[in-house]
Amino acid sequence: MNLFKVSMLAAVLAVSAALSGTASANVIGVKTIIIKQNAAAYSQPYLQVAEVIAVQAGTGLDVALASLGATAVGSSNHPNSSAASAIDGSISGVFPNIFHSAGGVNDMLTITFASSFDLSGLTIFGRSDCCSGRDIYDVRFYDATGGLLFTQLGASANNSAHAVAVNVPEPGSLALLAGGLLVLAGMGRRRG
Structure with missing residues (x-):
């Protein structure tokens, strides 16, 4: 050289x-977040998420709240569980107050915001009363056209806080x- x-x-x-x-660290123009269980946790193929907090850059608002127009859809739902539990503002990780899939390695939770937002952070709370070994997530951020913006693989809430902050770029x-x-x-x- x-x-x-x-x-x-x-x-x-x-x-x-x-x-x-x-x-500052931000993911720009996020409309949808998809959360799947990471392959490391597939020995018990159930996706379980107590709450998702998506922090809007600049305002600090949690734009993943249903009360702010966000929606949540699970690819499958365990009986007595609803995807809406992951965006209700409660971090209680006790079943049935969580999203819990019916089971399968391709189960996912899709959260769609009311509009596109710049995010400065994302925190996922896992289950706290059982089975936290399942709480290792692959997280993908998409824009309004479905374009992939960012991926975080292996975000683990398998810890004493039952939570993981996804590292945005x-x-x-x-x-x-x-x-x-x-x-x-x-x-x-x-x-x-």
Whole structure:
């Protein structure tokens, strides 16, 4: 690598690092969230979610609340359970006050917001009275057109709090990655 290429890479990294220091972490334009059970928990293939809290960037509002127009649909429902329990504002993880699927490795919970929102955080509460080994989730964020925005695999609420905060991407980190890839692509073209 010559001195010019090293200087370019250093400049891109410096700008990206500066951006990441001032930018907040957000997923932009989220309309729908789909939660599935992670393969690590498939020995007991039941999806169970006590509550989903989706924090709108800037306002701090939980836009996943049914009272704010969000809807929840389960691919299947265990008797005495409703998908609506995951967006009712209660973090009680005691059955039947949770969403509990009927069972199957492809069970999912789909939460759709009243409109598209920028999210600064997402917390999923699992079941607290039993079977918390099932509470490992794959979470996908989609925009209004159904385009995939972000995926978090293996988010585990199998802990003493029975909750997991999904790590949303930081725009600065994404800029750092994109900038680095552009520099590497440019270096590859110069060799040819």
